[in-house]
Amino acid sequence: MFQDLQTKIWSGFYPANQQLPSENELAKQYHVSRITSKRALQELANIGLVQRRQGSGTFVRRGLRLRTLTKxxxxxxxxxxxxxxxxxxxxxxxxxxxxxxxxxxxxxxxxxxxxxxxxxxxxxxxxxxxxxxxxxxxxxxxxxxxxxxxxxxxxxxxxxxxxxxxxDNTQGGYLATQTLINNNHQRIIFLAQSDFAQSLNSSVAQRYFGYLQALAEQDLTFAVDPQQAHQLTTNQFADLLPFLEMAHVTGIVTENDLLALATMAFLQKNGVQIPQQFSIIGFDNITRSASSSPQLSTITQDxxxxxxxxxxxxxxxxxxxxxxxxxxxxxxxxxxxxxxxxxxxxx
Structure with missing residues (x-):
């Protein structure tokens, strides 16, 4: 009964804003109990095809539009x-x-x-x-x-x-940070090219939250805030090396592989050895991450x-x-x- 009514709605037999037969009328029409007809109408309401109006009955939703599928x-x-x-x-x-x-x-x-x-x-x-x-x-x-x-x-x-x-971006940020912690790193930063402080629902923000979660679980109090995470990548990493030295950073988590590869290239250009001086983890596992020197550790999305x-x-x-x-x-x-x-x- 439910399937038949649904088919009739989608075929246009019952057009938009059309009132459907009452529970009693449907019970007689389909030779079922009133409980069954009531359940069928409620199921149609549950999937949004009809609206049950108190004291008036059940109507096909007023905004229903039938479209020809293009494939x-x-x-x-x-x-x-x-x-x-x-x-x-x-x-x-x-x-x-x-x-x-x-x-x-x-x-x-x-x-x-x-x-x-x-x-x-x-x-x-x-x-x-x-x-x-x-x-x-x-x-x-x-x-x-x-x-x-x-x-x-x-x-x-x-x-x-x-x-x-x-x-699962939060899991990814957590996993990257926890991996560095498991390798004895305690001074770990998060780097981002996007200003995610203005968009806390973004994937980058979720990765940052995972970073904070891993640090907090291990009682590590050193962390960068969202503004620092973004600022350290601006102006071609102008502030990055001084910050790394001043803060005694040894581990870096980046918002994605592109930023990780750019960070590695910048550090290597300035005589820094990876991973001897800094360990770096990216996110996404893009093709280039497996061919970089050294090969980039990363969080893999399926x-x-x-x-x-x-x-x-x-x-x-x-x-x-x-x-x-x-x-x-x-x-x-x-x-x-x-x-x-x-x-x-x-x-």
């Missing part, structure tokens, strides 16, 4: 697939292949320049990797209010009504799994973009140890 999915990402910064596409396409769907990839700027009307006409749903969620939210809210199927990659915010799949999970969530949103159950999935990370970590002696 086209849009991935919006702020870097090129060839950059080596994260292969989400393989995982996404594995899911889309089962649905006979095609993937189109564009960048965030191109997306911002394209109208919602055109995007909605051309695509069944969107997987969106924010470049800066705070500044892009005004655009994303339009798609949310239009009930365009949408799933976020990498970033989300508490209470944000958009499904999302993220790596990009394929993140892509598959995001595509799976998007299929659910396409099936019913009005479902109030907005899922947030966190995918575990792991340490990939390499030569940029050194066991500190006589600490």
């Amino acid at each position: 086209q999915i849009l991935l919006v990402i702020p870097f090129t697939p060839e950059s080596g910064l994260g292969d989400y596409i393989t995982g996404i396409r594995a899911v889309l292949a089962n649905q006979q769907q095609t993937l189109t990839v564009i960048d965030n700027h191109q997306f911002a320049q394209t109208s919602l009307t055109k995007i909605a006409a051309d695509f069944d749903g969107i997987i969106y990797y924010p470049q800066n969620l705070a500044t892009e939210l005004s655009t994303l809210q339009q798609y949310t209010l239009a009930h365009m199927p949408l799933v976020l990659l990498d970033q989300t915010a508490t209470g944000l009504p958009i499904s999302a799949v993220v790596a 990009f394929h799994t993140i892509g598959r999970q995001a595509a799976g969530l998007l299929q659910e949103r396409i099936e019913n973009p009005f479902d109030p159950d907005l899922k947030q999935i966190t995918v575990p990370v792991k340490l990939t140890p390499r030569a940029s970590i050194n066991l500190l002696k006589n600490n």
Whole structure:
């Protein structure tokens, strides 16, 4: 009964704002008990297809719009697939292949320049990797209010009504810091190119929180604050070497591999030996991290799994973009140890 009513709503048999038959009428029509018909109507309400109005009855939601599926999915990402910064596409396409769907990839700027009307006409749903969620939210809210199927990659915010799949960034920051602590490092800093103090829901902020958690668990009181973490990378690391020497730092956790590699290059250019003088851990396990000298220790995200999970969530949103159950999935990370970590002696 529930399935049949759902099919009739999506087929347009019961259009938007149409009142459904009463519980008693449905019980007679389907030859079931009133309890069964009541449960079916409540299940429809639970997935957002109908609204039960006190004293009036049950109505198909007023904002229901029937769309012809194009079998086209849009991935919006702020870097090129060839950059080596994260292969989400393989995982996404594995899911889309089962649905006979095609993937189109564009960048965030191109997306911002394209109208919602055109995007909605051309695509069944969107997987969106924010470049800066705070500044892009005004655009994303339009798609949310239009009930365009949408799933976020990498970033989300508490209470944000958009499904999302993220790596466990807090676990990653914790694991990187704990690894350095296990190698006898106690003077550990966190470096970031982004000013995450202004965006505490960002992935970088979550990695920083993991860094603080690991330090606190081991009663280590030395740490950099968010402003320092960012300031030490500005002006081509102008303040980094003096700070490292003054604070007797031996371990460095960075927001990502690109920053870790840039930090290593800067230090080596200035005669510093890695890992003999400083141990460094990055985040992401990009292709270049395995070919650097020394090879970079890093926190590995499972990009394929993140892509598959995001595509799976998007299929659910396409099936019913009005479902109030907005899922947030966190995918575990792991340490990939390499030569940029050194066991500190006589600490």
